[in-house]
Amino acid sequence: MAGRNAVDPAQVRAAVLRVAEWLTDSDATTPARPEIAAAVRGTARALASSAPGHSVEVRVPPFVAVQCIEGPRHTRGNPPNVVETDPRTWLLLATGLLDFETAVDSGKLSASGSRAIEVAAWLPIVPLPRP
Template sequence: MAVIRKTDITTGMQAFDDWCAAARALEGTAPRTDIAPRLPRPTMALAVRYSLHMLELKAPGPGVEVRVAPWGAIKILDGPASDPHNLTPPDVIELDPDVWLRVAGGITTWAEEREVGHISAVGERDDLSALLPLG
């Protein structure tokens, strides 16, 4: 199942741009790893879904699952896929929506978020820094 409907791509792009603009407006008011603009829930959901869709286009494959609960999960990068008894691939990365949007939008880096403990990752391919930011 797609993480975003085709009819929501344009709205999702705008939501992602709005989140990034709001985050940049907050730079200097808090540590970068704490920046978390409060936008309406539907805007946040579309921003996450659109950015996950962009990552999926950039690095397709079945090997790593990226989860941004509660709004989406995708599989990316080549590598071993899920086995038939366990639908989870061997590499799983979980992020909160604000953490995901910060790294996807270039507000923070993967290393910064990892250092403060905001990224949960299991497996050999647990570093997406070569794919981010998406811009």
């Protein structure tokens, strides 16, 4: 039996495609919260599955937080390596429509700790063509 965080690539891709217009067209209507949640959770869990480990925590409030990237395991308090952003920015990163450095420079993504930047090597998760 698959666990709660099991990742089905086809389901993740389908969830992303349901919000793709919102990501590629700034005038598009914002999708329903469950559609955004499914795409965010799916892509974040796919990242954790592709880059297993516990040295970096990726947070996309209010939908998901996952640990990824091999290295020292964090066990108490706030993790030393954290990537945090809003759902739309995360999905832009996860689809390759926005690069990690640009997101950090714009202030839309917070990357703290020496290993947080390693998340960039695992992006995009579900590539979409640029408009």
